[in-house]
Amino acid sequence: MRKNPFNMLKLGVVGCALLVGVSGAVLPLTGIASAETSGQVTAVPISASVQIKDEVLTSQTTYLKTNIKVPQLSGMLDPIYQAQMNDIILSHANKDLANWEKEAADAAADAKANGFTYRPYDLTINYVLKSDGTSNPAGVVSLQITTYAATGGTGMPRVDTYNVLNRVEGQRVTLQDLLGNKFKETVNAGIQAKINEKPENYFKDEFKGISEEQGFYVENGEAVVLFPKYAIAPGSTGTPEFRFSLPENLTIAAKPLVSTPLKNMKLDLISSDSVTNTQGVNLVPFRKVAEGLGYEVKWNQETYSAEVKKGAQWTSVTVGNDHYFFAKMAPVTLGAAPVIQNDTLYVPLKFVTDILHADVKTGDAGAIQIEQKE
Template identity: 70%
Template structure:
């Protein structure tokens, strides 16, 4: 339960949540002899204290601007310092609007969950006769690249979510890397390092760990994932790992620097007109779904989501799954009848996600109401799903 591990919701499993991503080429040397010096260089973002946000409506270059969206708690049980970045100046305004929706949705979801947790903790403290000290939630950001300089066109944004109940917290770092073009695109590690980016990064990270094995949990490093978080900064890529994942907490959020070729140019990928807005059709047989005790149809989450073109990322710590397709994003949590997409407020669909026979199921209304696909029930129990 979240209550026993109040920071689980802030761990990166999937993706954290990085929905728009990218990476680099040769690990830079770490200078200094002490562990503290290593932490200063290796740790891309110091996480033991809240970060300072970019001031409201700062002009980052003649085109790109960021305006803070301030969120506050509706309960005195939770103190907040939440500044959600909202970008203007991207050439692709539709992509920009969707990205801003994602950023705001993430923050609203975190705020709602921490308000619930703080309210429960306050009630427990009162019932036990203890003094309750308000929980705290801080969300800050940093623009690492504004699309100018060594890697023209690549906008790189880092958002840090830090919750505190007292003692050491578990920050979550989400990164977003976008090619600022007429048709904006996600920038990936493959765009920056080539098709063998995993081998390149894994070898570089392992070499750095071997230099100072006492600073890391070497056995816990299993290689990077397809959705590894990173940001671009001054002609380098910094590949990030969650706090405690491969190093002690004193190392914060470990980051490994990779240099990029000085002449690297990330070019827009040509649009495939034959794949524009394809119609996706899926048929679920009667055996694929079931009705719960309230008669609500439950369908397999991953099977449906992947058939509709979404990438699925499971986080065992929070027992939640995230979906993303381009800039479209949403998530579901086992046991919580609360669903949302983009700017919409969480809605109840009558049933929470459940795991049955090692498969995650969600209400059929999730497909129609949240993913906006057309759903039709056949006479033989077959469910027809179509999305254009």
């Protein structure tokens, strides 16, 4: 079978992780495998359940129809972690809305210029709370958010999954927490066995094993591993899911906290570090700047986007997209989109000042000094 070349939507499928895991898939295709247990610990306070309220977002343009319900959690034992998680979820939705408003407006203008009838684009965001923390494993909250955009034809969903442990000190839940240190071997073997049962439903030799940030959710005592549509199977198969049974009364060990002292971060760039585009906008290397200021950087090859995180601070950029945001702020334009030159991702210098809120001083011969105060 040949892969469907479908690649029409910039939403695509995201695979990344910051406070929580993120990835994509929707429709069921199940497999069962036993799991090795992770470490057992003494019981700690866990809430009965979390609650969710809808944050409804609407478009300010008639070119885009929306049905957007963004989940915002309440009732977690760690209010700071809860606020960070809600910020990330809402920021994703606001950025998607801004991106598709621009896409729709551009398409409407193009249709008018060429005498075509324009049909509004559609953007839908909804969610399912897979586990509220009251079932096995105790305290695990698992949330699945589906983002679907359509331009008049078939769209591709993006499914983000968030798995957290609801304790006084909240933490991200991983497949290793659920399936033990040999989780990769367990999951890879289980998935390959299901593929071998019906190989006609999958792309030949496409499954190479799960990634470090493989998407999954927890439901009814099972870890459900997800794959994006078209990743390992044709569209007719749907978006595969593989289920792995978890031990009864599984307790997840708390991860040790790492305390990082606050300090000012300084970075010096020389003239050869930066480039200037044809519009005269000064661009600086994204990774070098972000890591120099103490951010964790994660690149997503499928969506040509990069995310950065430091504590509660989080943002992302996408190649070719002049939309930038930080936490709850609405997306803004900075006069130039991120670009890749010589295998390096560059962003406008204004990204450093306006988005990361760092101080910038320019010196002789193109030197740039950056300082971010904690």
